Structure formats: structure tokens, C-alpha cells
Amino acid sequence: MKKNLLLILAVWIYSTISYAQEIDGIWHGNLNFNGQKLGLIFHLYKDENGKPSGKMDIPQQSVTDMPINLSLLTQDSISLHLPAIGMSYNGKLVQDKIKGLFKQNGVSIPMDLEQGEIDKPNRPQEPFPPFDYQTQEICFTNKNANAVFSGTLTYPKEYSKEKRIPVVLMITGSGPQDRNEEIFKHKPFLVIADYLAKNGIASLRYDDRGVSKSTGERSGCTSQDYADDADSGLQWLKDCGKFGKIGVLGHSEGGLIAFMLGAESKVDFIISMAGPGIKGDTLLAEQQNAALKLYGQPANRTVESVRAEVSMNPKDSWLNYFIDYDPTSTISQIKIPVMAINGSNDMQVISTSNLNAIKKELIKKNKKNVFKEYIGLNHLFQHCQINNSLDYYNIEETCSEEVLQDIVDWINKL
Structure with missing residues (x-):
């Protein structure tokens, strides 16, 4: 949740870089640290006033267009310094490369920059038009929030109004995300929508509040506000x-929101993909300990330490709501069919604790309920080993074929 993955280095760089005509454009390099490789991309250009400017991407951490301020120019050298995080980089243009040294908190790592983008990652499951089904751009409104949502409605090839086929509203995980839930250059919801359409199931996916083509204010919002947004989408589907x-x-926080809607009997069925089943503060402590253990650090986070840390940022409405929210009572009210799934290698919503909590509340509520842990899958339902369970970017698979087929089979049997 909140995508608070353990970073290889604290490379959230609002940086200052030197600029020269010889080194404008796009440059990329790799930090190699303890066997891990982290790619950095610098976009160097002049703004409308002719002032040197730039942005930086860290694809593996799903960071794009981070502003950088350019300074300290020589004809063949660049130098950047970030005292707040103890980081600096000094490089010199040698023929067609900038050869330099990255330093942070006493650690020095050689890092050379080459011109051009990093090669795009392979995403074999991503569909491209022309599609073998229909899509329609639609809008719906949450009037209470003064927000208009833009989305894509996908119809199977055999769609007709008379057939009354099922439709699924997709709800993204935490943080601002587009209708494809794009993260780490993966588009999970696009892949799922494509698979559903090819198997006779319609879907509606939409840009989150204040993201891409959707409007609305995110400041001060909580999971309940995003549940209201999703409810507006459901109302549009009912009205049409x-x-x-x-x-x-729903995926991740989206699974939590799915439970909220299900408890109020606003839908006919629920699919929770790695949705939380335990209280937020406990989930975050488990999540952080899993990441620390993965990187060989002491797994010493407690609920108390998590809450103490959160208390230092009282203005984060989403986080304060989340740590206090216990979904148990909400889940216990659900009577409609539920498919709750997790991956055994999920380091963000730990399968054993969360899936067991969900199962405990729902096991006797509906004979169509399904609870399943997929061995060897991570939070995005990609096949992985434990040691690369957080390396979503470098895994080519977007979503396990087995998971996709199970979802289709379950919906079609309802």
C-alpha cells in the first residue's frame, strides 16, 4: 500500500545538474549497488525562457518527470549535489559518454551516462489495437465531489443488450493511477480488460480522481472518498x-474498496486481488518487515513504531484513515459471492494474514465464495522468486495467465 517499497538507494532526486549544449537531450545510466541495478534517465533541455532545465525518471521505481534544476556548467562537465540526502554526482564528457562518480552517505559508485533512452522493457501480454472487441470512451460524475471521471468501457465481440452479459468495474490500488493501473511500465487493468473481453465479460476501467482525463481534488481524500467515486461508476453501469x-x-486498496461496496449490497459480486483483510497499522508493519527481511535488514517494525511515524505527518488524511481502518467488520457484512486471491510472494499485502482474515469472515457466507493463494506470485500477480518479488519492472509478465483464467471461470459460473 502507498507503494512504499524499500528503495535500493534514496534516489528521490530534486537535483541540480550542469548543462552544456554538448550534453543536452536524454541521457541514461545505471547505478550498480550490491548486485542490484537502478536505471536513471535525465531529460536535459531549455525552457521557454531559454533557461537550462530538466527532469529525471527512475523507471524501476515508477518515478517519472521529477524536476531537476541545472547549474554549475562547464563545456565538458556536469556536477550535482544534494546535501539533504548526502548525494552528489560529478561527471566529465569523454567522447560520447559522461564518465562520473555517484556518491551518497559515504558510498561511492561509478556511474557513466550514455545518450538516449533506456531500452523499453518487454511486456508480451500488453494488447495493441486493432482489438477483437469494442471499446467506448465514457464519463461519469461524482456530484458530491465535483469530479468527472473518464473511462473505457470494453464490450466482448459477441455483446448484445439481450444477452445480459456480466460487467466488471475495476478499482485501482493506492495512489493516483490511470485507468490501466499503469505502474513499473506494466498495465495490469488493460491486460485484464483484454482477457475478460475475449472471454465474454465486459469491463469499465477509469482514471482515478485528478489523474489523466479525470477531474477532482485528491487532497484530503481517504479510501471512503475513493469508494464514493467507484460507487458513481457503478451507478452509471446500472443506469445504462x-x-x-x-x-x-479491486486490486490492493481497490480490494478494500470492493469490500466496502459489497457490504452495502451495491454490487452482485466481488473480486479482491490482494485486498487488505487486517487493520492498516498491522498491514504496514508486516509490509515493512517483509521488505527489510528481503534486503537482509532486521525486521523490527511494530505497530507502535508505524503509528509513531505516521503521527509525525498528521496532515496525511489517506494514511491516517488507513492505519485506523479495520476491514473485519465490513467484510463480515458481505453476503454476495466473493473471490479473494493473493500471491504467496506478496510483500505488500501478506497473503497468510490477510487472506486468512478474509476467509475467516466469509467462509460460511456464500457457497460461491473462493479463497486462493497462488504459489510464487507477487503483489502484481507476477511469477517470481522471493528475492525478486519487489522487482516488478524487470519481470516481463504483467499478470499470471492462471489468475486471469480463474477470474473468467469464476465470473462465468455465477
Whole structure:
């Protein structure tokens, strides 16, 4: 949740870089540290006033367009310093490369920059048009929040209003995300929508509040506000009268929101992909300990330490709501069919504690309920080993074929 993955280095760089005509454009390099490789991309250009400017990307951490301020120029050298995080980089243009040294908190790492982008990662599951099904751009409104949502409605090839086929509203995980839930150059919701359409199931996915083509204010919002947004999407699907059963598919925080909607009987079925089943403060402590253990650090985070840390940022409405929210009572009210799934290598929503908590509340509520842990899958439902379970970017698979097929089979049997 909150995508607070353990960074290889604290490379959230609001940096200052030197600029020369010879080194403008796009440059990239790799930090190699303890067997891990972290790619950095610098976009160097002049703004509308002719002033040197730039941005930086860290694809493996899903960071894009981070502003950088350019200074300290020589004809063949660059130098950047960030005292706040103890970091500096000094490089010199040698033929077609900038050869330099990255330093942070006493650690020195050679890092050379080459011109051009890093090669795009391979994403074999990502579909491209022309599609073998119909898509329609739609909008719906949450009037209470003064927010208009832009989304994509996907119809199977065999769609007709008379068939009353099922439709699924997709709800993204935490943080501002677009309709494809794009993260680490993966587009999970696009892949899922494509698979559903090819198997006779319609879907609606939408840009989150204040993201891409959707409007609305995110400041001060909590999971309840985002549940209201999703409810507006459900109401649009009901009002359009084009489908039969209407369900929700939520990933991570989206799974939590799916439970909220299900408890209020606003949908016909729920699919929770790595949705939380335990209180937020406990989940965050488990999440942080899993990441620390993965990187060989003492797993010493407690609920108390998490809450103490959060208390230092009282203005974060989302986080304060999340740590106090216990989904148990909400889940216990659900009577509609639920498919709750997790991966055994999930380091963000730990499968054993969360899935068991969900199962405990729902095991006897509906005979169509399904609870399944997928061995060897991570938080994005990619196949992985424990040691690369957080390396979403370098894994080519976007979502396990087995998971996709299980979702389709379950919906079609309802």
C-alpha cells in the first residue's frame, strides 16, 4: 500500500545538474549497488525562457518527470549535489559518454551516462489495437465531489443488450493511477480488460480522481472518498441498462474498496486481488518487515513504531484513515459471492494474514465464495522468486495467465 517499497538507494532526486549544449537531450545510466541495478534517465533541455532545465525518471521505481534544476556548467562537465540526502554526482564528457562518480552517505559508485533512452522493457501480454472487441470512451460524475471521471468501457465481440452479459468495474490500488493501473511500465487493468473481453465479460476501467482525463481534488481524500467515486461508476453501469450482473474487481486498496461496496449490497459480486483483510497499522508493519527481511535488514517494525511515524505527518488524511481502518467488520457484512486471491510472494499485502482474515469472515457466507493463494506470485500477480518479488519492472509478465483464467471461470459460473 502507498507503494512504499524499500528503495535500493534514496534516489528521490530534486537535483541540480550542469548543462552544456554538448550534453543536452536524454541521457541514461545505471547505478550498480550490491548486485542490484537502478536505471536513471535525465531529460536535459531549455525552457521557454531559454533557461537550462530538466527532469529525471527512475523507471524501476515508477518515478517519472521529477524536476531537476541545472547549474554549475562547464563545456565538458556536469556536477550535482544534494546535501539533504548526502548525494552528489560529478561527471566529465569523454567522447560520447559522461564518465562520473555517484556518491551518497559515504558510498561511492561509478556511474557513466550514455545518450538516449533506456531500452523499453518487454511486456508480451500488453494488447495493441486493432482489438477483437469494442471499446467506448465514457464519463461519469461524482456530484458530491465535483469530479468527472473518464473511462473505457470494453464490450466482448459477441455483446448484445439481450444477452445480459456480466460487467466488471475495476478499482485501482493506492495512489493516483490511470485507468490501466499503469505502474513499473506494466498495465495490469488493460491486460485484464483484454482477457475478460475475449472471454465474454465486459469491463469499465477509469482514471482515478485528478489523474489523466479525470477531474477532482485528491487532497484530503481517504479510501471512503475513493469508494464514493467507484460507487458513481457503478451507478452509471446500472443506469445504462446494458448488462446483467455488475461486479467490482479491486486490486490492493481497490480490494478494500470492493469490500466496502459489497457490504452495502451495491454490487452482485466481488473480486479482491490482494485486498487488505487486517487493520492498516498491522498491514504496514508486516509490509515493512517483509521488505527489510528481503534486503537482509532486521525486521523490527511494530505497530507502535508505524503509528509513531505516521503521527509525525498528521496532515496525511489517506494514511491516517488507513492505519485506523479495520476491514473485519465490513467484510463480515458481505453476503454476495466473493473471490479473494493473493500471491504467496506478496510483500505488500501478506497473503497468510490477510487472506486468512478474509476467509475467516466469509467462509460460511456464500457457497460461491473462493479463497486462493497462488504459489510464487507477487503483489502484481507476477511469477517470481522471493528475492525478486519487489522487482516488478524487470519481470516481463504483467499478470499470471492462471489468475486471469480463474477470474473468467469464476465470473462465468455465477
